[in-house]
Amino acid sequence: MKDITIIxxxxxxxxxxxxxxxxxxxxxxxxxxxxxxxxxxxxEVVKELSRQKAEDVASGAAQGTLVIGADxxxxxxxxxxxxxxDREDAARMIRTLQGRSHQVYTGVTLIYKGASGRRTVTFAxxxxxxxxxxxxxxxxxxxxxxxxxxxxxxYGIQGRFAAxxxxxxxxxxxxxxxxxxxxxxEWKKLxxxxxxxxxxxxxxx
Numbered sequence: 001m002k003d004i005t006i007i008x009x010x011x012x013x014x015x016x017x018x019x020x021x022x023x024x025x026x027x028x029x030x031x032x033x034x035x036x037x038x039x040x041x042x043x044e045v046v047k048e049l050s051r052q053k054a055e056d057v058a059s060g061a062a063q064g065t066l067v068i069g070a071d072x073x074x075x076x077x078x079x080x081x082x083x084x085x086d087r088e089d090a091a092r093m094i095r096t097l098q099g100r101s102h103q104v105y106t107g108v109t110l111i112y113k114g115a116s117g118r119r120t121v122t123f124a125x126x127x128x129x130x131x132x133x134x135x136x137x138x139x140x141x142x143x144x145x146x147x148x149x150x151x152x153x154x155y156g157i158q159g160r161f162a163a164x165x166x167x168x169x170x171x172x173x174x175x176x177x178x179x180x181x182x183x184x185x186e187w188k189k190l191x192x193x194x195x196x197x198x199x200x201x202x203x204x205x
Contacts, residue, residue, distance in 0.1 A: 003064070004064060004065070004066050004112075005027065005061075005062070005064060005065045005066070006019070006024050006025070006026040006027065006065075006066050006068065007026060007027045007028075007029050007057055007058075007061060007065055007066070007067045007068070008026035008027070008028055008029070008068050009029060009030060009031045009053045009054050009056070009057040009067055009068060009069040009070075010028070010030055010031075010053070010068075010069070010070055011028065011030045012070075012177055012178075014158070014176050014177040014178070015070060015177045015178040016028060018173055018176060018177065018178045018180040019068075019178070019180065019183075021180065022180055022184060026068070029057050030053075030057075031052070031053035031054075031056040031057050031069065032056075033052055033053065033056040035049055035052060036048075036052070037049065040080070042073050042075040042078075042080055042103065042105045043105055043107070043124045043126065044124075045071075045073060045080065045105075045107070046071045046072065046073055046105045046106060046107025046124055047107040047109075047122050047123070047124050048107070049069075049071035049107060050069040050070050050071045050106075050107035050108050050109040050122060051069065051107075051109040051120075051122050052069070053069035053070070053071065053109070054067050054068065054069025054109035054110070054111050054120075055069075055109070055111065057069065058111040058113060058118070061111075061113055062113070063113050063114065063115065064113065064114070065112070065113050066110060066111070066112045066113075066187065066190075067109075067110070067111040067112075067113075068108065068109075068110055068183065069108070069109040069111075070106060070107065070108045070109075070177070070178055071106070071107050072104065072105065072106040072107075072152050072174075072177050073104075073105050073152050073153075074093075074097070074102055074103070074104050074105075074152045074153025075102060075103045075104075075105060076096050076097060076100070076102040076103075079096075081093050081096070081097075081152065081153045081154070082152055083149070083150060083151060083152055083154075084148055084149060084154045087143050087144055087148075087149075088143075089154070090142075090143040090148040090149065090154040091139055091140060091143035091154075093148075093153055093154040093155075094134065094139050094142060094143055094148070094154055094155060095134075095139055097129075097131050097153060097155070098131050098132070098133055098134035098139065098164070099131065099132065099133035099134065100130075100131065101128055101129065101130045101131070102128075102129055102131070102153070103126055103127070103128055103129070104126070104127045104129055104152075104153070104174060104175045105124055105125070105126050106124065106125050106174050106177065106178060106179055107122065107123070107124045108122070108123055108124075108125070108178070108179065108182070108183055108186070109121070109122040110122075110183070110186055110187060110190060112190050112191070112194065114194045115194075116194065119190050119193055119194060121186050121189070121190060123182065123186060125170070125171055125174045125179040125182055126170060126174075127168055127169065127170030127171050127172070127174040127175050128168065128169040128170055129157070129165065129168050129175060130165070130166040130167045130168065130169075131164050131165060131166060132164045132165070132166050134164055138164070142155070142160065142161060142164075145160065147159050147160055147161070156176075157172070157175045157176060158176050
């Protein structure tokens with residue numbers, strides 16, 4: 001880590017803190033590219049968007065830089081729930097999620113610009129989240145707070161919404177916004193490929 005400049009192509013304070021938790025000190029350089037997706041499958045959508053963000057930022061990065069792009073969506077019955085437009089939309093999303101399970105997908109793209117060229121890996125992580133039943137008053141109170149407005153699916157598992165989480169199957173950090181353990185393992189593989197002269201453009205599940 002100490003010899004590599006890490007750039008996080010995101011303004012998310014949650015992703016920044018997760019990277020700091022594992023000893024990384026990322027430079028924050030969010031992508032401003034116009035997002036474009038060709039799929040409606042949540043896993044493919046987050047991979048596409050993470051790749052676009054990382055490639056945009058990596059285009060101006062120096063040698064010896066690792067760029068991390070990420071995108072998170074919540075899906076229920078195949079419907080992708082992004083960030084709510086307003087409090088009414090937040091209440092609609094929470095109403096959809098309460099009393100059942102849903103999926104959180106985070107796509108991550110790592111681009112390392114090394115001495116032998118550029119190496120890339122893109123993957124998606126899925127976590128199943130189970131939510132307790134909620135009353136209309138509980139839904140309205142949560143939707144009326146500031147917490148849902150900048151979060152996919154209109155909730156933050158690390159915030160007040162924790163009161164309604166029955167359990168998860170998978171990586172908790174993935175729901176927060178970045179599967180940081182998987183990021184570290186894929187990062188390690190990229191460095192091994194750099195040393196061994198392996199292939200670029202890996203796309204892992």
